[in-house]
Amino acid sequence: DVKVTQSSRYLVKRTGEKVFLECVQDMDHENMFWYRQDPGLGLRLIYFSYDVKMKEKGDIPEGYSVSREKKERFSLILESASTNQTSMYLCASSPTWTAGELFFGEGSRLTVL
């Protein structure tokens, strides 16, 4: 069964802390994505990567960075967490040949105090 695994389901951090959200996929997909999900706003794309060591900004990259050192792993980094980054973070992956078909992890709910 194909799988996207996010390392933490729930995190609580303090303002100013550095936060790492890890995502691993076992489907050998080229593309990986980080979205955040907020009530009334739907899903908004933070960053995506179409290859190892490649990254592109999405719609809301401010305050975030990413790392993709291996094909299967895509990390989201909050250099200095702020309360407005309290949200649900969703990782997804897709193969190159299927436009729009994403496979999602279960999400990481981050609370910044």
Place this chain on the structure above:
Amino acid sequence: GDSVTQMEGPVTLSEEAFLTINCTYTATGYPSLFWYVQYPGEGLQLLLKATKADDKGSNKGFEATYRKETTSFHLEKGSVQVSDSAVYFCALPSGGYQKVTFGTGTKLQVIP
């Protein structure tokens, strides 16, 4: 840019009622269209898709028809069950690199 507009929820229905969730889109050309579903406590999963105009996607009793004349992709189900309670997202690929634009989601609650 490309965008998707969904009806606002929440939608509350009794079991066995008919469901329609409206979705309209703005896009360059004729992209594929998708419905994703998010069950409580889970990530999103693909529910159905349509790849060209007049296509009908279907899965688990849900259907949606790609209508380019009205730029719509409304989700329907003839008889909902309590297990259909979830948030439903309309989506389309936009830009390059397989990016996907999502609607804001419509929460469905089905009561026994």
